[in-house]
Amino acid sequence: MSRLIAGVLRETAADERRVAVTPADVMRLAAAGLPVVVQTGAGIGAGFDDRAYERAGARLVAEPALVFDAADLIAWVKPPVYQLDSLPLREGQVLIGFQDPIARAEPIAWLRERGVESVAFEQVPGDSGSDTDALSAMSRIAGAIAYTEGRGLLAQELREKPVRTLVLGCGHAGLAAVTAAARHGDAVIAVGHRAAHRDIAIRHGAGRFALDSEIPALLARERIDVVICAAVRRGVRAPVLLGAPELAALPPGAVVVDLAGKAGGNCVATVLHTTVTVPGGVIVTHRSNYPAREPVAASHAYSAAVAAMLLSRTL
Known part of the structure; x- marks a missing residue:
């Protein structure tokens, strides 16, 4: 079995300043054997520049299509505003983040039909003490x-x-x-x-x-x-x-x-x-996106949950 790769997208929702994975958690993932591809500029709103991600061991790519092309496990904070059907999706990919499952039920079902799984933090049990409880x-x-x-x-x-x-x-x-x-x-x-x-x-x-x-x-x-x-x-x-x-x-x-x-x-x-x-x-x-008002603290908390979810997918 080939080694899985994680990908981190730059957020596109209006006024969204959080990032799905911080440089510290990129380093944590890399140390656990999970390489990470990060779209350039992903962490700027939360105060993490591209050099911080490079020092943490991430590979930087310029376009979201390149993240989807390289990564098996793709993390975001909020769903991208662009259409996912324009990107190189493939069976077995996993999209991790807030999914807005009520309003986005139709696109999530469309992705499932193509073998792409959407993992929604809105549906992670909140009373289990799980490290993956971002919500x-x-x-x-x-x-x-x-x-x-x-x-x-x-x-x-x-x-x-x-x-x-x-x-x-x-x-x-x-x-x-x-x-x-x-x-x-x-x-x-x-x-x-x-x-x-x-x-x-x-x-x-x-x-x-x-x-x-x-x-x-x-x-x-x-x-x-x-x-x-x-x-x-x-x-x-x-x-x-x-x-x-x-x-x-x-x-x-x-x-x-x-x-x-x-x-x-x-x-x-x-x-x-x-x-x-x-x-x-x-x-x-x-x-x-009230948490985007405190992007540094919110990104650290969110990233910890994403990293835990990513690592759970590699076991």
């Missing part, structure tokens, strides 16, 4: 950044008052948002779909906990300034928790940050990759 690491970064962005979208006069933050979801992103809000001194209410979430939400800084069935009543009686939507399970559509009545109950100037947008969204007014103001003056925003 949990990215979710923790995203939750904290989403809170900061949401608070920053409040009008100045609202930011100067005590801010009341509602966090929907008690997974990694939601709990990170709870912690960030609590550290900022906000009054934080965490929402989960099971009463068992209460203790962990309180440990992360929530002042109160509510079940998702209580959202309408909660919004009817209390002013909420920022809502962080992070209620989603891997591989399935997110539940809509903020419908039209719930949005109407929020005060003018309130901000909703929907981290679940790529899975359908927790908010009925979410528009992917867009910030909108709905009737009543509520701001609803979504972006899918």
Whole structure:
């Protein structure tokens, strides 16, 4: 059996600054007997220049087609914006990274028919303690950044008052948002779909906990300034928790940050990759790459999961 080769693509999604594999992990992979081909410029957004990859032992190539031509295991952070059918695909290749499996179900099936496997980090079990769980690491970064962005979208006069933050979801992103809000001194209410979430939400800084069935009543009686939507399970559509009545109950100037947008969204007014103001003056925003705001830390965390996945494929 011939030796496998790993490939690392330069990211093409808008505003994406992360890289799938850092130079340190290229060195780790090479030491384990897995050669790595890297597209030139792949690490620039995260502060890793081409020379760093060469020193780590990678072979640099200029075009994505050359990565696909050389590599058996190909890593990215987000799916390329170009069409994969224009590249030298071959049976047995494995594409590793975030795959957006709900929106990209059709191209993933097309690739499978041609013998190309798509390994989605969105579908790696999150409760197994696996080294390959990239989604949990990215979710923790995203939750904290989403809170900061949401608070920053409040009008100045609202930011100067005590801010009341509602966090929907008690997974990694939601709990990170709870912690960030609590550290900022906000009054934080965490929402989960099971009463068992209460203790962990309180440990992360929530002042109160509510079940998702209580959202309408909660919004009817209390002013909420920022809502962080992070209620989603891997591989399935997110539940809509903020419908039209719930949005109407929020005060003018309130901000909703929907981290679940790529899975359908927790908010009925979410528009992917867009910030909108709905009737009543509520701001609803979504972006899918909050971790790209911290590309160095995010790349190191993501790369560790990719390297673990790549090595698992060579055993």
